[in-house]
Amino acid sequence: MIEMINVYKKYPNGIVAANGINVEIEQGEFLYVVGPSGAGKSTFIKMMYREERPTSGEIIINGTNLAKLKASRVPYLRRQIGVVFQDFKLLPKLNVYENVAYALEVIEEAPSVIRTRVMEVLELVGLKHKARMFPTELSGGEQQRVSIARSIVNTPKLVIADEPTGNLDPETSWEIMNIFEEINARGTTIIMATHNREIVNTIKHRVIAIEGGLITRDDARGDYGYEG
């Protein structure tokens, strides 16, 4: 489903964030991406939804080569991928319902479909009763659940999460993980960059470690593997 071949990424300021990455990810996998800060985790993640473009190499997602993707086609790529961010990235002027609905409005879905789909996913993340509230009226965990709801509302085959629990307390983090587990159980591929060793060591999945822009470890049911 996802294939990276010899991917290099050098930023204009000279930092090399990817130094020849090769990886293959199958449909339905749950993958943790771990590694120290500044080692290239975020770049690895960002290249998958084309927020960053590789300097060289190929990234193939569902048969599309992102290295050759035209800028005008990027929105259509992003519609096939749900993305969850550490800082939630909700639209502050839209309420919970509208934030989730936005992902369906961009694909020009019929209003009746939008209504049922949005309420379905809000039910899944347990926020049906807060549909009319605005992001600022919600706790961090609730905002992250809205963000997750938005990422899965158009049933993408792939959900990418960049430290989704990074801003949340431990208890809320476990709730969020349960939601991801449920999404994964439905057959959606999940790629999650994280610093949370407890989660990685408890809910066992494939673990990729990135250091110095290289994949240094790739275990089918691995541990977090770093001290502290």
Next chain:
Amino acid sequence: MKARTLGRHFRESFKSIGRNGWMTFASVSAVTVTLLLVGVFVVIMMNLSKVADDLEKDVEIKVMVELTADEAARATLEEEITNISGVAEILYSPKEEELNDLVMDFGEDLRLFEQENPLHNVFYAKAVNPQETEAVALAIDELDNTFEVKYGKGKIEKLFSFLNTSRNVGLVLIIALLFTAMFLISNTIRITIVARRRDIEIMKLVGATNWFIRIPFVLEGIWLGILGAIIPITLVTFLYYKIYHMLSPKLEQGKLFELLEFSPFIYQVNALILLMAVFIGIWGSFMSVRKFLKV
């Protein structure tokens, strides 16, 4: 794009106006102030230009016909004057009429001259372009059977040069004011959109195309422009109505010049204000969004 998406964009743009309360207020105020300035200024300049035109139109060439000329010679002269290119209209005033005018101006005593009228038959000619009066007058002077051709030599040159200068100054001022208005308003709109830079970034990350993001912003720009045009249009219309009805009766007595008729002039000005408002709204939001769409 599907029709219902367009409907969605309309709804979204209205909603955004309400939810961005203070930003809406700031942009609308900026539009209001500048359009009011532009509106008032346009009304003043257009009227000054009308006054200038009126003054110019009053410039005429008085052609006194030779006393010896008979009816046939007079008719020939009339035809010859009409044939000069650049002559707009020609009016014949026989010496009896000329005398009548004098009697009106200076009193009944002059009726004595009705027995032996010493005046000339006169043609009054006007140039198509008043600024060419001198050339036309000289051409008429060349013709046979003209006794004297008068056109206010010296005075009209000064009048024309004064009117031309004031027209140019007015034009420059209007253009300068328009640029200031554009700058001020687009700047305010830019600030409101910079405030939503993050929103645009998020929209792109969720898979919105550029047009999907742009259209609601542009529509919002249009509504802001229209909202900002309400007060200037109302005020300019009201003030001009008052001034027009106060000044017109007095000016009519003088007959030297008139203000532009309330209708259709004020509707044209209003249409101009509205058009500018809409244009500024579209342009301002379009340019500002463009900067942030490259995520």
